[in-house]
Structure formats: C-alpha cells, structure tokens
Amino acid sequence: MGAGASPLLGLPAAVAAEGIDSGVVAHYGNPLGEQRLLASGTALAQVARGVVTVSGPDRLSWLDSLTSQSIARLAPGESAESLLLDPQGRVEHDIRIVDDGVTAWLILERPQTAALAAFLSRMRFMLRVEIADVSDQHAVIGSLDADLARRILGDDVIVSWQDPWRTGSIGGVSYARAAAEHPGADWTWSETVVPVGALDRLAAAVIGAEVRVAGSLAVDALRIAAWRPRLGVDTDERTIPHELDWLRSAVHLSKGCYRGQETVAKVHNLGRPPRRIVMLDLDGSEGIVVPAGAPVLALRQGEQVEAGAITSSAIHYELGPIALAVIRRAVDPDEILTVVADGASIAARQEIIVPADAGPAVTDIPRLPRLGRPA
Template sequence: MAERTPLYEQTSRAGAVFVDEAGALVPAHFGDALAEYNAAQSAAGLVDQSPRGKIEVRGADAARFLHNLTTNDVLHLPPGGGCEAFLTTAKAKVVAYLLIYRSASPVDPPGFFLDVAAAAADRVIQYLDRYLISEQVEFINHTAVFAQMHLAGPRAAAILEQILGNANLPAGLLQHTEVRFDGKNKSWLRRHDALGLPGYDLVCPAEQAANIWQRLTQAGAQPLGLEACEALRIEAGLPREGADIDENTFAPEVGRNAETICYTKGCYLGQESIVMARDRGQVNRTLVGVRLPDGPVPHGSRLFAEDKEVGRITSSVHSPRLGMGLGLAYVRRGHQEVGTKLEVDMAGKRVAAEVVKLPL
C-alpha cells in the first residue's frame, strides 16, 4: 500500500487527486493541471517532493570516498555548495543520479547530503556500502524524518523573502543554506531549478512541514501536482531517474556532461569508459526533445527513420506551450539534429515526430 507523505493532509484539503509514485501518494493534480502550470509560469508553484531520498554522508573520509565513486568533483565543493553527479558501474552505466550538497558549516571534516530519486535511498546506501573498506564514513537515511518541497516560479524568491525576512537566499545554482522558518527548528533551503523555472528545494523536519506549506501557500504559492510538473520538466529538457535514466543508461548519453562530469578530477569508478566516449567525440545515442503532433505516447515507444529503428521515447506529455505532445527520447547519432523527421510506432501504426531543441 502506498504511504502518505507528511503533507498528505494539507494537499488533500487543497483538493489533490493522488497517484502512487514509487510507493508514495503524491498529488497528480489539484483539479486543473493547466491552471497549476500557468500559476508556476507566472507566479509560483509548490510541490510535495517528500518521497525523494535524503542521505547524510559523514565521517573523516566522506569527501574522498564520494569523490572516488561519483562522476563530479566533490573534494573541491565549497561549504554550502552542491553539484549534480552520477554513481556508475565500472562501464559507466548509471546506478543513481544524485544531487550532492556539502554542509554549509565550514567544519572539518565536512558532511554531505545526497538528494536522490524516490525509493532510491536504500539502494544507493547499499551500493556505497559495497565499496566501504576501512574508510571512516557513515551513511544515514533521513528520508522518513524529513519532508521536502519545491517552490518554483518567478515569485519564488519574493515569497521566501516575505516569510524569512532578512535571510540571505542562496543565489547560485545548488548553493544551499540553513534557515529557521519557525525561529527554532533548522531546515535547509537549496537553489535548484528542477522544473526549468527559478526554484528552491526546502527540506524540513516532517513535523514542521504542514506549517511551512501553509505559510507558503498563504503567501501566494499555488499547489502543483505531478502532471503540471512533468509538463514543465519536459519542456525544460530535464531528465528524471526512473523515466529517462535507468540502469541501462550510459552516463554521457544523458546530455548533462557539463553539469555531472568532471574530466580533470582523477580516477573514479566508470572514468575510463566516460573518457573514452569523450575522446571519440560521440556516443551512440543522446537524450533529445521530440515534438509529437498526435499527442503523448507510452514510455518505451519506438522511433523510426523510414524502416530503421533509431530511438525510444522515455517521457512524454501534452505541452501547453506547444499545444501538442512533447517527449524526451534517446535517439541514435545521425538522427539527432533539430528538425529531423521521425515516426513513432503506436500499436503498429506510425505517427509523426520531429526532433526539437530544448528547453523550449
């Protein structure tokens, strides 16, 4: 049975229609997904992201340990800094897509927090633990005791400033800071454009979540469900683990090399395959945007160029901005240029598709 999040009661009272997402009940919409989408675009939308995994990594060797197992530079993250990264196999197949945050306190040794996909925390800890030999590193799964929200839109910063007063909001992407919404209990505020709009992740003790949600909505944030979030995410060209990234994904195929991979950091698990792909100057397939005039199609739908299969759809929605279907798809090289005409197989029938530039 799907579990309720710490914000179930608040979102239910706001009219949420729920869906099971990775074993948790999250709002699919609040009665009008298009109105929610428009509110996020014009003002601010508020999303319950509590099911996302929250892992603390601490200990004298935490920085070096994470540095040696992830694709990005962890050793040189400043206090309050963050980065995207992958955990990969030796062949650079993705194990997990991570956001890594170094503690905002300038303590030595530094502590780290990993933000991972819903239901992924235990799997990530088990994977990390496999490589723990004699290092002084400890993993703590905080998923159940902290709630998480995402506030996105052009008024997101103004709403936070209204509630937090003179608090300095994190400015750079993935920068973060400690805040106290009630003057006492510590929460974390992270600058993160998860939906392609100016945004912030808020992580707080579960027992404080209802009060913070209420204050944000009273200040003008519109509750936002999964359907509106997916439209915004796909229009922004942002991949999601579980849809666009899985254990068969070769990390450089995702198309976020600049954000997730450091080529100068030295050895790490998967480095050889990643560097070989860079030196070849290409990968066999890449995640691209695909316009779908006949509407969204099922996950895994095959893409064809004439009679040759050249890719598969991983995510698709009705795009309010385009007024038609829009998807993300892994497409083989030679068919990735913007404007390339393709076809999607729909139960044996071919319908039109076209490669488009993202973000829209």
C-alpha cells in the same frame, strides 16, 4: 518523503501520482494552470525524493572519489550534482548534493535511496564517515523560486539544493547546440529539505491562501521543456551520461579517478555516444497521450524502422504536446519521426539536444604504424 501519506494529498482536488512519483500529488485539478504558477515562481511542489546524509570529516573527499563530480572542496551551502556509475560507465544513481559544513545531504529519486545508502555503507572501509537513510524523517519541496520555500516554511528549511543544469557545472561540457538560448536557462529549479512535519504547515499555508501548490505533472512538463534528464524516467540499464547531455551538470572531465571514468573519458575524447536524447514536438491533432516506452520510428530505405523510444512526455502550457526520447545516434537529425501510440501514428519534429556528431573532443590522434612497416 515520510512513511505516512503526505498531508498535501488531503488538499481539495488533489490527485495522487503513480509510478516513480508515488506518494506525492500528481495535480490539483488544473495541471496547465499549475505549470504557469511554477514557471512564475509562485508555487511549491512536493517531489518524490529520498534523503541520505553523510557526516564525518572525510565525507566530501570520499564522495568525490566515488562519483563523477568534483566535490572535495564543496563549500557550505554550495550545491552540486554527481553521478554514481557502474564500472562500465553506465548511470546507476543521480545524486543532488548540498553540504552544510557538517553533513552532506544527498537528495535522490525515492526508489533509489535504500540502494545508494547500502552501497555507501559497504564502501566506508576505515574512513571517518557515517551514512544514514533519513527519508522517513524528511520531505523535499521544489520550486523555480529558490527563496519561496524559506519564505513560507522559515526555520523548517534544513538545506536547499540549486540545480546546476541552468548554467552547467565547472569542468563539464554541454553537447547541446541550441540555435537560441538553451531552454534550461529558465530552469531555476531548487529542492528544499524539510522535516516531514513541515508538510502540515505547508498544507495549512495553502488553505490560508499564503502560497499555491503544483503537482508532479506540472514539474515534469517544465523539466521536459528544459531538456532536463531524470533518472529512472529517461534512463535505462544501458544509459551513459553522454547520451543525455549529463556531462553538462554532473560530470567533471578533469577530476581524479572514480568508478566508470574510463568509459566517460573514452566516449568523450575518442568516440561517440551510441544513442542520443532529443526533445520531440508532437502533432497533437489526435489528442492522444503518448506513454513512456512508445516506439519512435524513422525511415530507412523507404521503410519505417524502430529508432528508439519515448522516455517522458507531457502537455506543456505553451508548447503543447512534447516528449523526450532516446534514439539511435545515426538517425537523420532533420527527419520527421513517427511515434506510435494507442494504434495511431503521430508525427514528431526533433529538437536536437545531443547532436549525432557529438564528440570526439580529441581529433588529432596520431596513427601508429603497423608492425613490420616503416613509420
């Protein structure tokens, strides 16, 4: 998003978002109705994203060598998601990538943009790449209809990124074992990069009744229902991809080396993630809004002990109060958990995303003989 205030904040009933979504609209007076519009593919939503461009003939092979996804042969117009990990395999950046044949467009959570651009600039060495943080010149528009932004904004559309969460990526794996279809199957989410001036034209189209708009609260509710993790919301400084089922869309398990790959391979092949993400169906009878960070309690030997925390929550237009939480792996998957918020205890039923027994993929590990003993 550009440096100035978004023109969409000047629309009737617009309420500004706070926190990670600061700078865009939280809602236009009817968050549940806005969810319905988004879900039907008839609304657009400005999202709080930044944009970094990487140009030059070495751009894709270079990004491939640094991040978790196989993108060296990304075709023009093709979308991918990749993670930049630290050396211990913890998630630092979530990068949405679409290449136009000349430039790779990286779409990021807005607070992360400057840090990623600085890191990439330090890693250039002698390669033929040019990095630019162009967030102040561009805005990002999301929708569950990939063509809606282009129909409304036409030639203002620069590139559109299609979220691979719906189907998963080639070379990845999903730990989720949904009894029916994975809820992400309906998450046909796209993010479209436009010049900031296109926001004035979008605001005019809304006033002229050409299109409807939704706020960040509506986007987040549908995201939670799709089990879709978000950097800076569902992550902390310890998060590894396995805990959030991020191997589904953002990790290629058989590509070449990259930073943090050893942890990714070890946990997937030989170990288990120490924590796991779940969706919680919350008892809404108290009418309490559950904030991020609210403790999640489980029973242990007859006493309630802290098992994890809420990472994001919403009132869904069909499902009611729901949340994502990251909890200890060993918590009983069948247990009804308790969320503590505003001094009240709220019952929460788990919907398993990452199972407690996720991994290891390699089960026939030969036992080595101890020294001094015959094999």
